[in-house]
Amino acid sequence: MTPDIRMTLQRLAKVGSLSTRHVFTFRGKPIQRISRSFCTTLKDAGIVDFRFHDLRHCASTNLRRSGVDTATAMKIVGHKSEKMWKRYNAIEERDLVQAALKVQKYLQENTPGTLDPKTESL
Known part of the structure; x- marks a missing residue:
């Protein structure tokens, strides 16, 4: 749990917005079938596909x-497998594009005598 989430939950608990230990509830009871609630929410929001x-x-x-390593993200x-x-x-x-920019930056910083495309011409 991130510090921001913890702080938000603590604030909700102080103002009485959390009447149970569950964050997501329907009529004060834990949601049993998230798929039904999810579909209803999408429909209400006009989200399709x-x-x-x-x-x-x-x-x-x-x-x-965001740069989280593969093992942690999995x-x-x-996910149990890299596949x-x-x-x-x-x-x-x-x-x-981001990958190409990283390579460009690396080459500019690590290749002696490289022209800076912003300031020099061929």
């Missing part, structure tokens, strides 16, 4: 993009 499992894809991709999302981890990670154009 989104599945509960898409959250796992988002989490995996965001963990990777533990968080519950499954790779399946859930979306590599998009922006990921490729």
Whole structure:
């Protein structure tokens, strides 16, 4: 649990917004079937073409993009194999651009006599 989440839960408990030990409830009782609540929420929000499992894809991709190591990220999302981890990670154009920029920066910092494309011409 992150410090921000802990602080938010402590604040909710102080103002009486947490009447049970469960964070997500329906009519004061723990949610038994998250899929039903999820579908209802999507419908109410007007969101289409989104599945509960898409959250796992988002989490995996965001963990990777934020630099969390693979073993820790796999533990968080519950993947037992690297094959499954790779399946859930979306590599998009922006990921490729970021990789190219990292290589460019590395080469500029580690290659003697390299021209700076911003200040020098060929």
